[in-house]
Each structure stands twice: as structure tokens, then as C-alpha cells.
Amino acid sequence: MVETWELRARFARALAATYGREVPAYDTLAEVAGAVNADFAARHPADAERRGGLARITSERRGAIRLGGPTELRQAAILFAGFGMHPVGCYDLRDAPAPAPVVSTAFRPVDPIELARNPFGMFTSMLTTADRRFFDCDRQRRLENVLAARTVFPTEVLHLAALATEEGGLTAPTAERFVALAATAFASPDTAADRSWHAEFERISPVAADIGGRTSVRVVHLAPRVFDLDDLCLRAARRGLTMIGRIQGPPAWGGPDVLQRQASFRAAGEPRGVVVAESRGIALTPEGRELCDRLADADSARWEREFPRTEAEFEASGLAYFSHRLSGEEDVAEPILYEDYLPVAVDSGPDHLPWLAETLSRPVHDPFTLYRQQQDRTRERTAS
Numbered sequence: 001m002v003e004t005w006e007l008r009a010r011f012a013r014a015l016a017a018t019y020g021r022e023v024p025a026y027d028t029l030a031e032v033a034g035a036v037n038a039d040f041a042a043r044h045p046a047d048a049e050r051r052g053g054l055a056r057i058t059s060e061r062r063g064a065i066r067l068g069g070p071t072e073l074r075q076a077a078i079l080f081a082g083f084g085m086h087p088v089g090c091y092d093l094r095d096a097p098a099p100a101p102v103v104s105t106a107f108r109p110v111d112p113i114e115l116a117r118n119p120f121g122m123f124t125s126m127l128t129t130a131d132r133r134f135f136d137c138d139r140q141r142r143l144e145n146v147l148a149a150r151t152v153f154p155t156e157v158l159h160l161a162a163l164a165t166e167e168g169g170l171t172a173p174t175a176e177r178f179v180a181l182a183a184t185a186f187a188s189p190d191t192a193a194d195r196s197w198h199a200e201f202e203r204i205s206p207v208a209a210d211i212g213g214r215t216s217v218r219v220v221h222l223a224p225r226v227f228d229l230d231d232l233c234l235r236a237a238r239r240g241l242t243m244i245g246r247i248q249g250p251p252a253w254g255g256p257d258v259l260q261r262q263a264s265f266r267a268a269g270e271p272r273g274v275v276v277a278e279s280r281g282i283a284l285t286p287e288g289r290e291l292c293d294r295l296a297d298a299d300s301a302r303w304e305r306e307f308p309r310t311e312a313e314f315e316a317s318g319l320a321y322f323s324h325r326l327s328g329e330e331d332v333a334e335p336i337l338y339e340d341y342l343p344v345a346v347d348s349g350p351d352h353l354p355w356l357a358e359t360l361s362r363p364v365h366d367p368f369t370l371y372r373q374q375q376d377r378t379r380e381r382t383a384s
Contacts, residue, residue: 002175004084005117014183025267040227068147082161090352241265257281288319
């Protein structure tokens with residue numbers, strides 16, 4: 001039996017191999033990330049281990065895809081459940097600084113043990129065709145007709161996903177078939193449905209054109225994780241990758257890394273040349289997130305003034321989540337890694353979860369609840 005976590009790891013590797021063939025710059029970025037991580041672990045072995053260890057971070061990938069509507073999103077939920085990945089959070093990008101007609105969730109493992117085995121996740125966006133801010137009645141009708149005519153997830157792969165979910169894994173030959181079919185679903189030819197149709201939706205939203213103006217679904221990005229994102233940016237430039245804009249997320253500062261930082265790069269001469277890398281820090285509580293959002297555009301100097309400077313101060317002020325373990329008679333607090341996604345400013349929070357759960361026909365986890373439960377369970381164990 002190939003267990004769920006191994007299915008997930010194989011799926012991540014298969015997607016990476018396919019994506020690297022489609023976007024050669026990705027392989028370059030992955031090589032740079034590997035060198036950055038190995039050097040960081042050699043210089044700071046204890047710190048690297050506290051952040052999950054070199055083995056985990058070397059294999060870690062977080063992807064992003066865009067789907068055409070509720071039917072495709074429900075099918076994606078069935079597929080990802082077969083890999084032990086469940087919907088977490090709701091992100092409404094229609095109200096983002098650069099609005100897009102999509103609502104998103106993240107499919108990922110939710111159990112800390114499963115995350116440690118393989119933390120692969122997929123940020124998954126669904127086109128909201130009925131939103132009149134973007135589509136009038138005629139465009140909605142035509143768009144939904146185009147989307148209804150395409151098949152993203154074949155019946156066989158959904159059947160195998162349901163079997164994997166029920167059994168907690170698959171036998172070896174079936175596992176191989178399942179992973180291959182799942183990877184193929186996101187490796188279809190990158191073909192526009194019709195040039196004029198694509199151009200019409202490009203004027204409304206590039207994201208709408210990417211979803212509704214194509215005959216298939218593709219991986220938007222597949223980000224490797226690094227211990228030191230700033231070091232990666234310097235090294236990537238020497239390998240011919242040009243950073244687009246600035247690093248998204250918290251600034252580099254003197255305190256602990258928090259939440260997620262993300263950088264995008266472009267490779268000259270590649271039609272799909274944009275690739276993404278990320279770093280991750282401590283998961284913040286609602287109070288910590290509120291402070292972070294308030295300082296979203298602030299420089300590092302203001303962060304130094306308004307945020308705690310140490311992990312102990314973060315915990316004492318209730319701004320971040322920590323797990324607890326006993327070392328002899330001492331209670332040791334260790335930061336809980338942030339497993340979710342930017343953009344922080346448009347995270348819709350728990351209010352949208354019932355709507356999304358109804359759309360998916362399955363529960364959607366609140367990320368704050370997951371981190372708090374992990375923290376509380378470890379506190380209870382150390383107390384007893």
C-alpha cells in the first residue's frame with residue numbers, strides 16, 4: 001500500500017517535472033533554492049532544523065491553479081482529498097487592490113504529522129462568472145457555456161481519488177496510475193480557446209482570460225521554499241532571472257520571520273517565464289495578523305518599533321502560535337510554521353467559510369483554528 005503522504009509526495013514531484021519541462025526557468029530557480037538552503041543549513045543547523053529541516057524544505061512546493069467554476073472546484077476537492085489535501089481558508093480576490101473575479105482556497109494537509117511528511121499545497125482559484133462587476137448577462141452565459149464544454153478531471157482520476165481517500169492510500173500499480181493521471185490533468189496544452197474571445201476577456205481581467213479563454217487548466221506557479229529569500233534573490237539574478245517588482249509580504253527585519261514572503265522572477269526569452277519562490281515564518285494569531293495588516297506597506301524600521309523582537313516576546317504578547325514540549329522539567333515553546341498563503345489583506349476569514357463549504361460540499365477549515373488547536377494540544381500534553 002502506498003500511503004496518502006507518499007501519494008502526495010509523488011504527485012508534487014510529478015508536477016515539478018512537468019512544470020520544469022514547460023517552464024525551464026523553474027528548474028533554474030529550484031537549483032538556486034537548493035543551493036541557498038544547503039548553505040543556510042550548513043551555517044545555521046539548529047535554526048534550519050527548527051524551521052522544518054533541510055529534507056522537508058528541499059522537497060517543499062506550493063502551487064497555484066485557476067478553475068472555471070463550482071463544478072471544477074468540487075472535482076478538484078475530490079482529487080486533492082485523495083492526496084490528503086483539504087480546503088483551508090477563503091480568499092476573496094474580487095476586493096483585492098488589483099481586483100480579479102475569483103474566490104480562492106488552499107488545499108493542503110491539516111494534520112501536523114502529515115505536514116511534516118510532505119507539506120505540498122495548491123492555492124486554487126474559482127472564477128465567479130455571476131459577478132456583475134466583471135461580467136454582464138451575455139458574457140456570463142457565453143463564458144459558462146465554454147466552461148461547461150471542457151473536462152478538466154477525467155472520471156477515472158476522480159474514482160481513484162475517492163478510493164485513495166477511503167482506503168488511506170492505494171496499491172502500488174494503482175498509485176502509479178493515479179499520480180500519472182492527476183499530473184496529466186494539469187499538463188494539458190496551453191491553448192487559447194479563440195483569439196478574439198481571449199482578447200475580450202483580457203480587457204476585463206487577465207485572470208478571467210487565463211481561465212475562461214483557454215481549453216484547459218494549467219499550473220500558474222509551483223514555488224520552492226527557501227530559508228533565506230533575500231539570498232535567493234541575489235543568486236537568482238546571477239543565473240539570469242530578473243525579479244518582478246518587490247518581495248511580497250513582510251519586510252526583511254531584525255526580528256523573527258513571520259507569515260509568508262514571496263518573490264517572482266522572469267526569464268528572458270521564455271513565453272511562460274514567470275516563476276515564484278517563497279519563504280515562511282511563524283503563524284500569527286488574529287491580533288498578530290491585524291498588526292501585520294496595519295503595517296503592510298511599512299518599512300523595516302517601523303516593524304522594528306512596533307513588533308516584538310524575539311520569539312518569547314511574540315508568545316508573551318499573544319501575537320503568534322507556538323507548540324510546546326518538555327525538555328526535562330522545562331517547557332520549551334517552538335514556533336508553529338505558517339502553512340497558508342498571501343495576500344493577507346484579502347483573506348476573507350471565517351465569515352465566508354460556510355458559503356465555500358456549501359459550494360464544495362465539504363468542510364472548509366479556518367486556518368486560525370488549526371493553529372490554535374495545534375498549540376492547545378501541545379500545551380495540554382506538557383501540562384499533564
